[in-house]
Amino acid sequence: MAAKTNTPAHGLFTTGEPISAWTVSTALPVTYQVAFTPQILGPANPALAHAGAPAGRRLVVVEETVHRLYGHRIRGYFEARGLEVELCVLPAHEQVKTMDSVFLVAERMDRFGVSRRHEPVIAMGGGVLMDVVGLACSLYRRSTPFVRVPTTLIGLVDAGVGAKTGVNFGPHKNRLGTYHPAAVTLLDPAFLETLDGRHLSNGLAEVLKVALIKDKRLFELLDRTGEQLIEQRFQGPTPGGEVLVRAVHGMLQELQPNLWEHRLERSMDYGHSFSPTVEMRALPELLHGEAVCLDMALTTVLAQRRGLVEAAERDRVLDVMRKLRLPLWHPLLDEGTLADALADTVRHRDGRQRFPLPVGIGAGCFADDITAAEIAAAAAELEELACAAR
Template identity: 85%
Template sequence: MPANRITHPRAAHGADHGLFTLGEPVTAWTVSTALPVTYEVAFTPQVLSPANPALAQAGGHPGRRLVVVDSHVHELFGDRIHGYFEARGLEHRICVLPAHEQVKTMDSVFRVAEQMDRFGISRRGEPVIAMGGGVLMDVVGLACSLYRRSTPFVRVPTTLIGLVDAGVGAKTGVNFGPHKNRLGTYHPATATLLDPSFLATLDPRHLSNGLAEILKIALIKDRRLFDLLEQRGEALIEQRFQGPAAGGEVLVRAVHGMLQELQPNLWEHRLERSMDYGHSFSPTVEMRALPELLHGEAVCVDMALTTVLAQRRGLVEPGQRDRILALMRTLRLPLWHPLMEPETLGDALTDTIRHRDGRQRLPLPVGIGGGCFADDLTADELGDSADELRELACVTQ
């Protein structure tokens, strides 16, 4: 058939073919395709036990593995990580990487890519293993999404915030200039192995940091989870999720709630996302406060502000507001930060509107366990809510 006499694929192959032409002769094409995505998230106790094959088999057949490990995690578990792969007879190389917000940059991504190149991993059959907190997993995930345009990886979160938040979604990213996670991709890990025993090594502040993301899910969609945190939150911190204090149900509800929200909208085609609760003002506040605030702490300050805002709108009763703020204090989280002032909050809202394609799409709680979205927040309303929160935080403290 001459090149200028191409038959319309809809007529030749059916409407689901996915390649459509325009004109006779053809002058334009429309390509319609889809990328099927399947990934696994599973609680995997004792993941570093040589008797447990889960880590060796995750993401592919047992074989060579590049293991990228947070430097602090390596201090605690380096011998056990090496011993695991030795015991299972797997060739491996361990890359130790400092991982915190100030080094969450493309330089760290390039370091991982260089190690991937030196190790000579195959394109599909040798997934990189990322062991650490949210920063480490975001960096490794971005490197893997870029290396040969798509390299599989496996996540083993070792922090609470990694276990319930950064470890279960599809996003990767690094900071760029003053902006949090401004550079990134959607590249879910082939598998995420959740082992709560790592939490036994966390200090209380980092446990509270992760509890902020669990509280986010409780406030916006899961009243039962809020009740569990209210009843047992302090014990969970003291026991580091290792004791009998309902830790298992809290973790399962948090992970399930997150995945329920992510699965129908993994690529964020819809920009009204309940999981953005606590993430409207916190990215700007967190980056300007570095290194003073951890991620979850900044999220909590954001949630405290929007709880007060919701109460002023009649969406949350005063008694519910007080319960929410009291639980934040019980979980040893901050309610207030000096950067919660008009200039920073205004800049944060401007950036959020750009991020959400020209609209506020601001998640607000409705009571405890429900939510809605607002597009009409004014600077005066924001300032008045911040002033009220500052007074309430002083009383609460």
């Protein structure tokens, strides 16, 4: 913003109309890195020590289960690199994904005396932990850098790679949040070795989302190797690297041109139209990816009924969901819950449905005309299909 004038400042208010309105226009360049980094806790690997800033002190916020499994290695890593480290151990699951957890992190940041620019906070855990830490860092001194090290599959392929932070508020999922990408996200599939099968399936739901809406090759990989990847926790002879790389690449490819969500038609919202309401009402029964899969199963049937997906394709999608040990049906897919979910989604998407639907396998479109009767009919058909396969 600039103005050129030879008139003394006091003269601005002596002739003509006084200046009483200004337009400020600026741009905030955003650059962040996402990198696969094997053996991230190996003392010879400098990636974590150098992530986001030169070597210095580090506050590491670590999820309590991760601390139990890896706490000694985390401390050993920073000791070997000659860096001062303090660990903040935090429980992290949907029921404590609230501002209270954000305040706990902010309190530890304040006590540690985190530098405003040169001591990025490190978040090590799943999606909930990274969302909480990211929100705390976005608020602390209005912007404090942080580094994400996802330790779950859903964190590695979804929650760890975007710009959003958020916590739940009342009955609503992620209702409070910011856009505050981590300076660096380091992805190490070795953490998946200690993940149980259910949480691997949970993460594979988000991989399947990318496959169904934009990457048929990824769907074929999941169909052929998904069961083995769960059994081997991505550590065995079945190659899982392409699955992970394609999932992350597909996610970032969609996020990058619309990082702040100025455009509300988002293909990565697939599976996230009904699932937020279903997930919150089912707590603690359903994991996030399980709720997303229920949403995708329902919308696959809905798309087939519209002629967007062939019946054989629908059956194949549901079969892959079963292979990945994901649920196809839940009693909360009832008329009332689904109507409430759609209404909340319309509010979230600025008064329109902007509803992503699959077109075949590996492509998608958006709908604005889905009716409650259509949803109820698709849910009834899905229940029949799910029960027939048992």
